[in-house]
Amino acid sequence: MANGRRVPVVDHDSQNFWDHLRQGRLSIPRCSACGLYIYYPRSICPRCFSNVLTWVELSGKGTVYSYTVCYRSSDEYWATKLPYVVALIEVENNVRMLSYIDVEPSRMYIGMPVIIRFTPAEGTVFPDFVPISDVFNVE
Amino acid sequence: MERRVAIVGVGDVELEKGYVVGGLTELEIQAVAAKRALEDAGLTHRDVDGLFVTGDWGLPGPGLMMGVAVSDYLGLYPRYVDTSNIGGAAFEAMVGHAAAAIHAGYCQVALICYGSIQKSRKSRNLAGRPPVLMQQFETPFGLPSPIGGYALAATRYLHEFGAREEDLAEVAVNIRRWAELNPQATLRTPITVEDVLNSPMICSPLHLLDCCLVTDGGGAIVLTSAERARDCRNRPIWILGYGEAYDHIVMASMHDLTHPPAYAASVQAFSRAGIRPEDLEFAEIYDSFTITVMLTVEALGLCEKGQGWEFFHNGRTAPGGEFPINTNGGGLAYAHPGMYGIFLLIEAARQMWRRGGVRQIPKASLGVTAGTGGSLSSSAVVLLGVD
Structure with missing residues (x-):
């Protein structure tokens, strides 16, 4: 669409984030090991390097x-x-x-x-x- | 690292109103600059066995293998190539990488070169990167790039330390006074704080005159070992200390907007060199924006954190001031071809070899070049000295 807002190219890291927004929810991954809330959404905890993450609502x-x-x-x-x-x-x-x-x-x-x-x-x-x-x- | 590796030659190309003279390509610019730098050193291209190249000119042509492309064009057969791209600080980083490679024996004569015709190509805009990977959390929200990130840092800086837009403007005023003395500078008319404040606001609190130029440009630097430097034409400019550091690629990941990675880079550089910030006689600091310089003088330890806004008052860093900064007019007034860092090194070398002409500073035996890349994303600091 001309003059439209640029749309995110949704990927495996970000699919839940944008899906949940369409449902009226803001959610991001949280590290199950150290508890860090992680934004932008990604597949590994940048603090403790655990890859066990859970999506939580803000x-x-x-x-x-x-x-x-x-x-x-x-x-x-x-x-x-x-x-x-x-x-x-x-x-x-x-x-x-x-x-x-x-x-x-x-x-x-x-x-x-x-x-x-x-x-x-x-x-x-x-x-x-x-x-x-x-x-x-x-x- | 001390007194083991030295800068022995520099070269650049002429600009006219920010355009490279003669319609040269990126490769021609690098050839001119490299030839001049090697002749300056008293070396030839056959002596070069290490090549350090970066930029964005490889696309859409030869691709991202720019080290190989330059090697081909110049007829070099290097045994060590580095195409690190960490933004505008890349050339300070390459000095560190070249020094390490020379010290380790992987190469003996390192050529760093850069060329850009971004102004001629009209390739620059504020639109931000495509909304792919982590950029999907920045670009759709309208942050102009890279100025928007620096503007966010500037707003926070003014808030935390009680500084004003006038204080940022002083940085531009001081640097413009150096440009008045440089015949190669793009903007040589004196400006006042009022001129900066009256220039159009781009991203608050940064006005047009808080922002660097968009120009073409090219440069080259030759480094070699202490042993080889003895046979070169110039007095060796020693790489006394070096540090690099990284922080974020998107602004939401920058933990403290007034604490750029230049802090971590400086600590490494000073500890390796065994000198203190108060020993320095001058500085060449990446001035993509006025806020970049303000944050960097604090990070280098030239003043306390939160006092950088006072550092530029009363012409302190201008010609005749007690601590010269950006003696060629900087990216704000001399030239800014997209990755400015190589020009920090070229100007530092010219001052240390006392070739500054009317802008020669009285004391230039110990100085610092501090590069910043991305949106305060990366930093590389090089401490330089002559015997």
Whole structure:
């Protein structure tokens, strides 16, 4: 599709991740030996090298560790969204995800509480984020 | 490693407004630079038995066997080849690898060369890599590459240490003052902090003038053993210490955005050399972005962690300042052909041989080159000294 968001090339490592997103769940592998929550999904624990992993569900709540407001892009899709926010988000259990935050850029700050928003597009579902105050009334 | 292997020759090619003069190919550029570097050393291509080559020009033509392709083109028959690609720090890494190979006796005369015509080819963009393997967790979310990763680090740095965009801008202002003195530099007009802040924002907090150039370019370096160096034209520039280190390929894997792998690389380099950061007289530091330099001065121990933002104030690293950094104008103002690291070494060598002309620094007997690759992904640090 022209001007569409680039779609992940799903592979054996990532199949569960994207399948679960389509079911409205954020899940990642967890090491059965040392307990590490592993993101991005992969087949071996980068801490203890165990390959016994179990998929676990996360709440999708997190806080912004860092972010950037993008004013330029060579990507056909993102060039239509300028300016937009990309952030590193601390999700629970020391998991850090890079994602798009759908927010007015001037509202951004480090430490902002955010929550996952399942964004259907291009036949998949993207784990985007929004400020938690946009979803729950936390005045 | 101390005083066993030395840089004995360097060469590069002329640029005009960032374009290589004469419409040369990547291979021609490397041939010109290699010929100049070997003549500079007083050696010939028949002396070369180690070849160190990297880049991305092999595709779609000869492929990824770029060491073999250059070997063919230049008529070399090396017995040791290294095509390590760790991003822009690769050439600092290759100095370390060449030094180890020469010390071990696997080769005697090592040629490192590089050529890029990315500006002529218009091959550069911000779109990010295809969303395959781990890139499927980065590219679909719109992170421009590589600037987006550096911007994330810069935002975090400013937050943690109370620094401002103005402090990042000082890095660019100081480095531009060196470019004013370099006839080969692409951008030679003086700039102010306001100019940087008024240049278009690309990825906050990085403005256009916080970013390196996109140019063509090529260079070559010749290294040899202490024994062979005695017969070369130049005073040997000793590889006193070396370290390399790796961190992440995607930004979500970078544990601490203000702690790049340059820390681990520096520790190795200084301990092997037996010198301290305060002994250094100048530095050539990979300046893909202003934040790269700020993080690297801290990682090298030139100042405490969190104080790098003050390091560049009052022209301290500019011409006439107490600690010269990026004396050719750097990737921000001289040239940046995609993998800049070889130019850190070439400029350090020229300063140490006192060929700097109007930009010659007074003290240049002990210096450091610090390369950074990817998105703060890799680092290689080389400590250099002349007797």
